[in-house]
Amino acid sequence: MTRIIKKVSLKTGLPPGSLVHIGEETAKKTTISIIDYNQESFTETPDATVADCRSCMKTDTVTWVNVSGIHEVPILEEIGAAFDLHPLVMEDIMNTTQRPKMEAYERYIYIVMKMVYEDEKADEIIEEQISIILGDSYVISFQENGKDVFDKIRQRIKKAGGLIRKSGADFLAYALIDAVVDGYFNIVERFEEMIEFLEDRIITDPSRENLSVIHDTKIETIMLRKSISPLREMIGFLERGESPLIKRDTVIYLRDVYDHTIRLIETVETIRDMLSGMLDIYLTNVSNRMNEIMKVLTIITTIFIPLSFITGVYGMNFRDMPGLANPMGFWATIGLMVVIVMFMLLFFRRKRWM
Numbered sequence: 615m616t617r618i619i620k621k622v623s624l625k626t627g628l629p630p631g632s633l634v635h636i637g638e639e640t641a642k643k644t645t646i647s648i649i650d651y652n653q654e655s656f657t658e659t660p661d662a663t664v665a666d667c668r669s670c671m672k673t674d675t676v677t678w679v680n681v682s683g684i685h686e687v688p689i690l691e692e693i694g695a696a697f698d699l700h701p702l703v704m705e706d707i708m709n710t711t712q713r714p715k716m717e718a719y720e721r722y723i724y725i726v727m728k729m730v731y732e733d734e735k736a737d738e739i740i741e742e743q744i745s746i747i748l749g750d751s752y753v754i755s756f757q758e759n760g761k762d763v764f765d766k767i768r769q770r771i772k773k774a775g776g777l778i779r780k781s782g783a784d785f786l787a788y789a790l791i792d793a794v795v796d797g798y799f800n801i802v803e804r805f806e807e808m809i810e811f812l813e814d815r816i817i818t819d820p821s822r823e824n825l826s827v828i829h830d831t832k833i834e835t836i837m838l839r840k841s842i843s844p845l846r847e848m849i850g851f852l853e854r855g856e857s858p859l860i861k862r863d864t865v866i867y868l869r870d871v872y873d874h875t876i877r878l879i880e881t882v883e884t885i886r887d888m889l890s891g892m893l894d895i896y897l898t899n900v901s902n903r904m905n906e907i908m909k910v911l912t913i914i915t916t917i918f919i920p921l922s923f924i925t926g927v928y929g930m931n932f933r934d935m936p937g938l939a940n941p942m943g944f945w946a947t948i949g950l951m952v953v954i955v956m957f958m959l960l961f962f963r964r965k966r967w968m
Contacts, residue, residue, distance in 0.1 A: 634705075684745075706745070
């Protein structure tokens with residue numbers, strides 16, 4: 615089951631801007647990779663240093679700095695100093711409990727998103743925080759680990775003549791945001807397939823195993839909703855083009871991402887409603903099954919009431935009771951009981967009680 619609660623008590627009492635990593639250390643060490651490109655050239659530094667970041671800033675190209683692992687405070691402090699990032703921004707980058715948001719500063723835009731993907735081995739949804747810094751000629755992305763959805767973007771940058779090579783840093787930031795948003799569709803499609811499976815099972819077999827699947831899926835849906843819902847406001851600000859760092863040509867593409875976000879929100883809300891409906895169906899089926907059991911037991915009890923009365927009367931052992939002296943009295947009584955049972959079964963049948 616996916617964990618959606620993370621402890622934030624480590625920051626209690628600390629002054630604003632204190633760099634404390636909150637979350638799990640999913641990467642062994644912090645690594646930096648740099649992709650520097652323009653329409654004519656492309657260079658990639660897979661294992662870079664903070665000094666390499668400073669040198670790339672002096673060139674007349676678009677620079678993409680990707681940081682994997684945000685738990686090493688000294689390295690994060692150097693990166694923040696190299697790009698002159700606000701202490702509160704660095705604090706938010708290391709706090710993986712952030713709500714997706716966007717903050718506009720004088721020289722850059724700070725964006726926080728939640729990237730989700732499926733861990734097939736553990737059979738659970740993994741949530742990872744992605745922080746993006748958009749400057750005039752650079753983009754910095756911070757990840758909790760190296761598992762990301764950005765590999766296709768790297769391949770697009772390597773191909774000369776592509777649109778991303780002809781565009782600026784704002785288009786690169788759009789491409790990263792679009793990749794994260796598109797990653798949600800894979801998870802949403804998985805949920806839709808799960809719901810189709812549960813709809814058939816929950817009616818025919820309202821077992822506790824199916825109830826457990828509904829419960830886990832509902833928790834994962836809550837996680838998705840918390841990650842997707844704030845994107846509408848964040849991307850809405852970007853696609854309105856209110857920041858000078860966003861060019862008019864890029865606004866059109868951001869508008870497309872905004873439409874994708876609206877579709878995701880509507881789909882997640884539909885999935886949540888369907889899960890709630892399936893939970894009601896499960897409870898109704900369990901109640902109906904219990905009613906059927908009680909109905910059968912009630913019919914059996916009702917049938918035995920007159921039989922118990924007859925055996926109770928003849929169990930009083932009075933001498934003058936009818937049939938006691940008759941050799942066929944016992945079998946006559948048994949026959950009467952059989953007739954009573956058959957009559958009551960026929961009566962219940964005609965009343966459609968069974």
